[in-house]
Amino acid sequence: MVLADPSSPPGAPAAPAGRSDAWSAADGAALYGLDRWGEPYFGVGARGQVIVQPRGDRGGSLDLVELVRELQGRDLTLPLLIRFDDILEDRLERLHGAFERAIAQYGYNGRYQGVFPVKCNQQRHVVEQLVESGRRWHFGLEAGSKAELLIALSLLDDPDALLICNGYKDRRYIETAILARRLGRQPVVVIEQADEVERIIAASSALGGAPFIGIRAKLSARSTGRWGSSVGERAKFGLSIPDVLTTVERLREAGLLDDLRLLHFHIGSQINDIAVLKDALQEAGQIYAELTRLGAPMGFLDVGGGLGIDYDGSRTATAASTNYSLQNYANDVVATIRECCEPHDIRPPTLVSESGRALASHFSVLVFDVLGAGGHSETVPPPAEGEALILRNLRDTHALITAIAAGDLEVDAAGERAVVERLQEAWNDALKFKEDALTAFRLGYLSLPERATAERLTWASCQAIARQLEGLPAGTVIPQELQALPAALAGTYYGNLSVFRSAPDTWAIDQLFPVLPIHRLDERPTRLGSFADLTCDSDGKIARFIDRGQVKPLLELHGLRPGEPYWIGLFLGGAYQEVMGNLHNLFGSTNAVHIRLAAGGGYRVDHVVRGNTNAEVLEAMEHDPDLLLERLRLASEQAIGRGDLAISDARRLMAHLKASLEQTTYLEA
Numbered sequence: 199m200v201l202a203d204p205s206s207p208p209g210a211p212a213a214p215a216g217r218s219d220a221w222s223a224a225d226g227a228a229l230y231g232l233d234r235w236g237e238p239y240f241g242v243g244a245r246g247q248v249i250v251q252p253r254g255d256r257g258g259s260l261d262l263v264e265l266v267r268e269l270q271g272r273d274l275t276l277p278l279l280i281r282f283d284d285i286l287e288d289r290l291e292r293l294h295g296a297f298e299r300a301i302a303q304y305g306y307n308g309r310y311q312g313v314f315p316v317k318c319n320q321q322r323h324v325v326e327q328l329v330e331s332g333r334r335w336h337f338g339l340e341a342g343s344k345a346e347l348l349i350a351l352s353l354l355d356d357p358d359a360l361l362i363c364n365g366y367k368d369r370r371y372i373e374t375a376i377l378a379r380r381l382g383r384q385p386v387v388v389i390e391q392a393d394e395v396e397r398i399i400a401a402s403s404a405l406g407g408a409p410f411i412g413i414r415a416k417l418s419a420r421s422t423g424r425w426g427s428s429v430g431e432r433a434k435f436g437l438s439i440p441d442v443l444t445t446v447e448r449l450r451e452a453g454l455l456d457d458l459r460l461l462h463f464h465i466g467s468q469i470n471d472i473a474v475l476k477d478a479l480q481e482a483g484q485i486y487a488e489l490t491r492l493g494a495p496m497g498f499l500d501v502g503g504g505l506g507i508d509y510d511g512s513r514t515a516t517a518a519s520t521n522y523s524l525q526n527y528a529n530d531v532v533a534t535i536r537e538c539c540e541p542h543d544i545r546p547p548t549l550v551s552e553s554g555r556a557l558a559s560h561f562s563v564l565v566f567d568v569l570g571a572g573g574h575s576e577t578v579p580p581p582a583e584g585e586a587l588i589l590r591n592l593r594d595t596h597a598l599i600t601a602i603a604a605g606d607l608e609v610d611a612a613g614e615r616a617v618v619e620r621l622q623e624a625w626n627d628a629l630k631f632k633e634d635a636l637t638a639f640r641l642g643y644l645s646l647p648e649r650a651t652a653e654r655l656t657w658a659s660c661q662a663i664a665r666q667l668e669g670l671p672a673g674t675v676i677p678q679e680l681q682a683l684p685a686a687l688a689g690t691y692y693g694n695l696s697v698f699r700s701a702p703d704t705w706a707i708d709q710l711f712p713v714l715p716i717h718r719l720d721e722r723p724t725r726l727g728s729f730a731d732l733t734c735d736s737d738g739k740i741a742r743f744i745d746r747g748q749v750k751p752l753l754e755l756h757g758l759r760p761g762e763p764y765w766i767g768l769f770l771g772g773a774y775q776e777v778m779g780n781l782h783n784l785f786g787s788t789n790a791v792h793i794r795l796a797a798g799g800g801y802r803v804d805h806v807v808r809g810n811t812n813a814e815v816l817e818a819m820e821h822d823p824d825l826l827l828e829r830l831r832l833a834s835e836q837a838i839g840r841g842d843l844a845i846s847d848a849r850r851l852m853a854h855l856k857a858s859l860e861q862t863t864y865l866e867a
């Protein structure tokens with residue numbers, strides 16, 4: 199679906215569909231899967247630009263290209279992380295809406311009350327926004343470390359919201375949680391390791407009060423995918439069933455069983471297959487029922503994280519997708535737990551989920567610019583006087599291929615097939631002549647410029663064939679060797695970003711994110727390419743792209759136009775990427791902004807978070823920027839003294855050094 203341009207008045211005629219023939223913005227949206235994974239937040243406008251609908255289908259939209267242009271006007275240089283806080287809020291609404299519908303549909307006699315796992319995105323403005331937007335549902339937070347606990351304790355001021363305390367805990371962590379209960383907070387200390395119960399008992403008796411207590415169970419249910427090892431006997435966290443029973447007895451002896459309120463499990467992130475979740479829910483439901491029977495008051499069942507994202511829009515159980523929707527997920531949680539409770543006559547627990555990825559992925563978009571593209575030139579070098587025979591042969595071959603393209607050859611009844619055969623033949627010739635040229639060069643019969651001409655002619659032939667193949671009717675049988683030519687022509691697009699900083703999971707765990715140009719979608723992309731980043735690391739690249747349940751190594755891209763930017767968006771990266779990103783090659787955080795739709799149309803820039811400066815990343819490595827400058831100042835004084843450096847050049851050098859320290863670590867446009 200092509201969305202209306204936010205800038206055009208209602209009723210205005212849409213822009214003409216597509217600049218190049220038989221290709222429209224809708225084709226672009228389909229090619230990059232925007233209409234599958236982007237729904238309902240991202241779509242394409244008639245002019246081929248990405249349109250953002252931050253409130254989903256509830257109205258209001260922004261032209262992403264316009265937005266980037268206007269942010270650049272505010273000196274917010276690329277790469278730029280744009281956070282749409284309305285999307286974050288919309289995700290919260292959808293999550294709660296899905297559980298509310300499921301609870302109504304299955305007549306579940308309990309509630310849903312979620313928490314946000316802070317580790318997913320600890321940025322202050324993000325956590326504050328979630329707490330603020332989540333207030334009406336008493337939405338809480340989950341912390342996995344002391345620092346995250348500090349964030350959660352200070353930001354979560356709603357006495358009815360849950361503060362789930364996971365992760366390893368020492369005595370201070372536990373005492374903090376007990377005392378925070380007296381501030382009116384609701385911390386639930388989840389026992390993840392068998393020995394934690396002793397620390398809880400000791401801290402409680404010392405302080406004369408206990409925290410709310412939860413138990414994390416190790417489930418035996420099978421799991422799959424990247425985080426499959428989060429369950430089973432050897433999982434890092436959780437209590438085995440014998441340990442659960444021992445813990446219950448210890449709590450009973452210590453008089454703390456009345457504080458045991460919650461059962462928790464977490465079977466890993468990005469659950470691809472809903473069947474895995476169903477097994478886990480059944481098992482956890484039975485354990486919950488047993489705990490009630492053992493005399494614990496309980497009341498909460500926390501199903502952990504794992505609610506997945508359909509990164510490629512294929513709706514399959516493959517790594518970059520899920521075979522279920524948010525509503526399917528909520529239905530399964532509610533229905534399965536209801537089934538476990540009913541026969542035992544147990545009061546249905548308040549259902550808690552710790553959905554991080556599902557809440558935080560959509561709201562942030564990383565936009566980076568392309569600095570240039572490597573690849574093979576299409577230009578055919580002009581013939582030189584008395585050109586070597588090998589080169590003339592290559593030239594003739596190229597001319598022949600172009601002639602086929604111009605339709606000069608007669609096409610018989612089996613026309614397409616004849617054309618394909620001629621192309622194959624010409625390509626075989628070109629390869630043979632190129633080999634001859636290389637041999638001649640090795641033996642000293644061809645000069646370096648002549649070899650360059652041979653290579654250029656070969657690539658030009660390759661390109662001519664690729665173009666010719668594009669023009670053939672769909673369904674024409676094309677030999678594999680010719681099919682592979684467009685990939686051989688693929689170029690490297692140099693992106694102004696560090697993959698290690700902005701999309702570390704693409705490198706660390708082969709995560710796929712939708713990546714696409716944010717403009718020119720109404721133009722047929724004529725090239726194939728992948729991205730290389732700024733780091734001096736050959737792993738610093740994006741060379742795996744979504745492809746409906748599969749992965750493709752090359753992305754359809756446009757040729758660069760001189761003097762015109764080519765902007766690429768990396769979508770669905772709001773979860774985990776920022777904090778996992780590192781300082782490889784000392785590329786720091788990028789500029790970031792928080793955008794909100796404004797009441798009367800347009801938008802507001804709520805927060806600007808400037809990216810790290812070079813001085814900041816140097817300091818992170820214990821360097822002192824002033825000292826570095828001072829050393830260079832001394833070195834230039836010496837060079838001036840030797841007469842190697844003019845005073846005016848010394849001044850220019852120092853000015854560049856100072857300016858660099860104050861700027862972000864990325865390239866200036």
Ligand SMILES: *Cc1c(COP(=O)(O)O)cnc(C)c1O
Nearest residue numbers: 315467468503504552553554555
């Ligand atoms: C990481 C984590 C989560 C969040 O998982 P998502 O898949 O992002 O929803 C929730 N709970 C625990 C215990 C975790 O470790």
